[in-house]
Amino acid sequence: MPDHPTAQATEAILIAASDLDPNSLTEPEIVRKALLSLATASDYQIFGVCADSQIQGHLALKAYTKAFGYEVPPTIGKASQNSEHGIYIKFNPRTNLCHEDTYSGKYRGVLVSYQSDFADGHCGTYGHFPLDLFHL
Incomplete structure (x- = not known):
């Protein structure tokens, strides 16, 4: 994989990794790099977190x-x-x-929605990615 993959190649990585069981994500570093790389092709991102508890979500x-x-x-x-x-x-x-609310769905993880103000910017939503993909 090249050091600077195209937005299309990066998007393919994120689509393939979306909604996997967190324990089945075999190459988390590639997914982390893809998430951050695609951020350079958009103006900003919106984050959606589905978790078991407020503490885990925060x-x-x-x-x-x-x-x-x-x-x-x-x-x-x-x-x-x-x-x-x-x-x-x-x-x-x-x-x-x-915004925070109760959630009764089955998914747990983080959705990342890429937003752009310009036609040539990248827009799209990917996930659910593991809650602990980016450890503090």
């Missing part, structure tokens, strides 16, 4: 935003730390807004 969000070069998100909502169904956190670094 840790994942902080690790991902730090890896992408964003400030740590502001204090997040008031959801229960131990929801019986899980928690969903959405963070938009451009607006610095964070």
Whole structure:
């Protein structure tokens, strides 16, 4: 794999790694590099975290935003730390807004949505990636 893959090749890596069981991700470093590489082809990213608990969700969000070069998100909502169904956190670094709610879906992990203001910028959403892909 070249040091600087094309956006199309990088996107293929992310599509192939999306929604895998976190334990079956065999090359996490390649996925980390692909996520960060594609960020250079977009203007900003929005993060969606599906986790079992508020604490687990906050840790994942902080690790991902730090890896992408964003400030740590502001204090997040008031959801229960131990929801019986899980928690969903959405963070938009451009607006610095964070939303948190209970989540009853089966998926756990992080969605990364690439956003562009220009026609030649990359747009797309990929994931769910492992909550611990970017360890703090």
